[in-house]
Amino acid sequence: MNKIQKLFKIIGTGFTKDQYYESMNMALKRLDNEYTMLHYPLYAKESDSFFQAQKNLTDYCISLLDPIKNKVILEIGCGNGVQALYINANYFPLMITGIDINNANIEIANKEKDRTNTQNVKFLAGNAQNLSHISSNSVDVLINIESAFHYPDKPAFLKEINRVLIPGGQYLIADILTNRVKKDGLMKFWGKSMVYHFWNKEQYEEEFLKSELVIHYSEDITHKVLKGWSNYRNWIPKIKREMFIQNVVYKIFYVINARLNIYFLKNRQQYLIYVGSKPDINNTVV
Secondary structure: OOHHHHHHHHHOOOOOHHHHHHHHHHHHHHHHOOOOOOOOOOOOOOOOOHHHHHHHHHHHHHHOOOOOOOOEEEEEOOOOOHHHHHHHHHHOOOEEEEEEOOHHHHHHHHHHHHHOOOOOEEEEEOEOOEOOOOOOOOEEEEEEEOOHHHOOOHHHHHHHHHHHEEEEEEEEEEEEEEOOOOOOOHHHHHHHHOOOOOOOHHHHHHHHHHOOOEEEEEEEOHHHHHHHHOOHHHHOOOOOHHHHHHHHHHHHHHHHHHHHHHHHHHHOEEEEEEEEEOOOHHHOOO
16 A cells, blocks of 8 residues: 555545544554554553553453463454454463454454464454354453444343353453433434444443343543543654655544544543453352
8 A cells, every 4th residue: 555545544534444443553553663452541651652551451451350371362352463462472371362343453463463473362353243253151251342332232242242251251341431321413423434332331231230241340440541641642753854744644643533532531431341250150159
């Protein structure tokens, strides 16, 4: 893809979900000279790069689970695979399977897997609401970070979590929730093209009650993520004279995305984590 095509991809990034993630992968690779994760940053210290702030969020989520060493992990909504490879390199699971509906993401994930010569991670294209590639009762830990807000049928997703987990297996869902009862104005129009299906907290907890899954812990980390985004000015690459126009476009892209995320988290959304398990009826105390 030449430079002009890349510029048009960035300029049109908000029109479809697939185009958005393609643009994000291009832009974030430019930011850190490598592919980074696709989720939000979590604040730890002012000097953190964007990629480090993303790692902070991953590390925090993993810290809420029982140790995952030698466990079979399933990451739903794995994006470009960078998070799965990071978890594998730092937490030593037995194996990780990453699933994403976007074929372009899976293509990048498999290239990154080959580049890092990783053997116990595999990436598959698939739908979170119908995990046909995954056997029942086969997964120790299921991780889903910033993907469920794209799912139109989240009850089906919760049923699939329950199906694929072993009895007693854990899940972690980190999702962006809406504070609104229904979509309005721009979000109603934009949400359709971007395949946004935000739930509010009440919807989530009602559906968990209907499911067989148990919630052990939940936390609103909106303020930590907002503080993470507050460093966005430190991440913008310096504009180089030989690529001036391209760098200006990327800078605008970074600023608009960061400021939109800050606005929505302050006014319309909240960031929640749910951690729980599939009940193990054989170990239930009577």
